[in-house]
Amino acid sequence: MMSEISGKGLAIEIEIHDDIGSVRVDKVTIRQVLLNVLSSVVKFTPTGG
Numbered sequence: 001m002m003s004e005i006s007g008k009g010l011a012i013e014i015e016i017h018d019d020i021g022s023v024r025v026d027k028v029t030i031r032q033v034l035l036n037v038l039s040s041v042v043k044f045t046p047t048g049g
Contacts, residue, residue, distance in 0.1 A: 001038060009048045012038075 005012060 001035065001042075004042050005038075008042060008045065010042065010045060
């Protein structure tokens with residue numbers, strides 16, 4: 001995933017606020033959801049973003 005992101009001249013920035021609270025999720029499922037979202041973002045964002 002990172003090679004596709006950098007290959008299009010994109011970057012990922014993660015910001016998590018301290019007051020987000022807690023969330024219970026299935027580790028495998030949330031990982032797949034996040035990968036699917038990132039994949040779509042890379043696919044539909046033009047080179048250079």
